[in-house]
Amino acid sequence: MTTHRLKIHEQYADAVLNGTKTFEIRKNDRGYKVGDEIVFDVVTNEGYAVGEAAKHPLNGEVYRIDYILDDFEGLAQKYVALAISKVDE
Numbered sequence: 001m002t003t004h005r006l007k008i009h010e011q012y013a014d015a016v017l018n019g020t021k022t023f024e025i026r027k028n029d030r031g032y033k034v035g036d037e038i039v040f041d042v043v044t045n046e047g048y049a050v051g052e053a054a055k056h057p058l059n060g061e062v063y064r065i066d067y068i069l070d071d072f073e074g075l076a077q078k079y080v081a082l083a084i085s086k087v088d089e
Contacts, residue, residue, distance in 0.1 A: 003037045003062075004030055013042040013058040016084075024082045028070065032082060038063045062087040 006026070008016065015021035024038070040063070042056035067083035075081060 001035050001037065002031075002033070003039060004032070005039050005041060007043050008040045008058070009045045010042055010056060011045055013040065013056055016040070016063070017056075017058045017061075022084060024084055025075070026080060026082060028078055028080045032065055032068055032080060034065055034068060036065045037087065038065065038082075038084060 006024070008024075012021060026032070039060060040058050042059050063084040064087050065082050066085050069075070069081035069083075072081070
């Protein structure tokens with residue numbers, strides 16, 4: 001199992017935190033596998049980790065990759081859809 005540290009914009013972080021966004025679309029440049037974990041670093045929608053984004057409650061939370069949709073016609077080449085769920089501690 002690998003832990004991936006990924007940046008996420010505030011607008012998407014809010015949806016992950018409240019449970020309405022249960023997936024991530026990412027370039028598969030890390031060799032994601034089912035069972036791997038994701039730790040999010042929230043950045044502003046402009047891409048900076050400052051101010052309120054740095055204090056976002058999603059920062060440091062751990063999510064597990066439950067399913068990977070790969071090589072699908074609707075995804076750009078080398079991109080995957082990752083089904084994620086919160087890891088209960």
